[in-house]
Amino acid sequence: MTAPRVALIGPGTVSVVHLAAIGKLGADLAGVCDSSRDHRAFLDEVRPEVVHICTPHDRHVQIARDALERGVHVLLEKPVAHTIEQAELLVAAAKDHPSVKIGVCLQNRYNPTSRAAREILLSGELGRVIGASASVLWHRDAAYYDARPWRSVRERAGGGVLINQAIHTLDLVQWLVGDVVAATGHAGRYGGLPGDVEDTAHLVLDHAGGARSVFFATVTNAVDSPVTLEIVAERGTLLLRGDLTVAYADGRSEMIAELAPGGAGRSYWGASHELLIADFYRSLSDPEPFPIGPQEALAAQRLIDEFYRTTS
Numbered sequence: 001m002t003a004p005r006v007a008l009i010g011p012g013t014v015s016v017v018h019l020a021a022i023g024k025l026g027a028d029l030a031g032v033c034d035s036s037r038d039h040r041a042f043l044d045e046v047r048p049e050v051v052h053i054c055t056p057h058d059r060h061v062q063i064a065r066d067a068l069e070r071g072v073h074v075l076l077e078k079p080v081a082h083t084i085e086q087a088e089l090l091v092a093a094a095k096d097h098p099s100v101k102i103g104v105c106l107q108n109r110y111n112p113t114s115r116a117a118r119e120i121l122l123s124g125e126l127g128r129v130i131g132a133s134a135s136v137l138w139h140r141d142a143a144y145y146d147a148r149p150w151r152s153v154r155e156r157a158g159g160g161v162l163i164n165q166a167i168h169t170l171d172l173v174q175w176l177v178g179d180v181v182a183a184t185g186h187a188g189r190y191g192g193l194p195g196d197v198e199d200t201a202h203l204v205l206d207h208a209g210g211a212r213s214v215f216f217a218t219v220t221n222a223v224d225s226p227v228t229l230e231i232v233a234e235r236g237t238l239l240l241r242g243d244l245t246v247a248y249a250d251g252r253s254e255m256i257a258e259l260a261p262g263g264a265g266r267s268y269w270g271a272s273h274e275l276l277i278a279d280f281y282r283s284l285s286d287p288e289p290f291p292i293g294p295q296e297a298l299a300a301q302r303l304i305d306e307f308y309r310t311t312s
């Protein structure tokens, strides 16, 4: 792989893991753009092959579209956008520019444990999936929102714990168990945190094929506990909590280890940003679209959007 010439827009909290991966993968960092600069002028001046977009949710789509129009490949942080309408605009723009790659950072799909779980499920060895349960019990205090007020404002972030934190796990639940066809539950603000976004939500998810998942997410937990995802199938159970434990109905069990947390960033982001970014760079010479494009990433966002609409 020849490492591309890249640029980054949005040098905030998450950008550190992107910059670390850019350095480690040997990409040529041609420039960094913050909110004091016009991103269009920046792209015209720097002319990168790839742009990493790490801006707040309501600053994703316009920047990504401007990059696509310039033929610049886009690696976009999740979620696709702060609203489903904006996200769909990007899906359409991606279709208008089929030769320009776009990838969305749902990096947990690159965790070795997630990939192993998917392989086992697709192999059919465990039989039909009956159901799953997942929990995201994390801690965000007032300082987290005060430092970056957009995170607490629905009009800018699009929502709270579901679209900002738990989207990774909702994405994994659908990726592993199947499309969700109906979601019910409640979301609320219980933690006295700033802003107007939900800090806690519980959902019951019905999947195509008949499986049911229960899902709980909150940022009011005392600490950042490891995400837990248990998938129950006819002939065994998969338990993802850091490592993956597979318990077969015949008594066998095996363990697949998760990657150790990387040096840059927060441990709860997982260690897979670099794997996703490396795969995105590698995909630039493929004729195929990147596997997690805006259409693919929309699955979790559509579920969240429909849940917000039907429960508010």
Ligand SMILES: NC(=O)c1ccc[n+]([C@@H]2O[C@H](COP(=O)([O-])OP(=O)(O)OC[C@H]3O[C@@H](n4cnc5c(N)ncnc54)[C@H](O)[C@@H]3O)[C@@H](O)[C@H]2O)c1
Binding pocket: 009, 010, 011, 012, 013, 014, 015, 033, 034, 035, 036, 037, 039, 054, 055, 056, 057, 059, 077, 078, 079, 105, 106, 107, 148, 164, 269
């Ligand atoms: N994949 C993950 O695990 C993960 C983890 C954390 C954050 N994120 C995502 O990363 C994105 C950024 O989150 P964050 O916590 O780093 O936010 P942040 O507020 O810390 O950083 C955002 C940066 O964007 C800059 N910015 C804002 N508007 C801009 C504009 N128009 N042009 C150029 N720069 C602009 C700000 O100055 C800031 O430097 C969000 O989409 C968030 O959901 C993803």
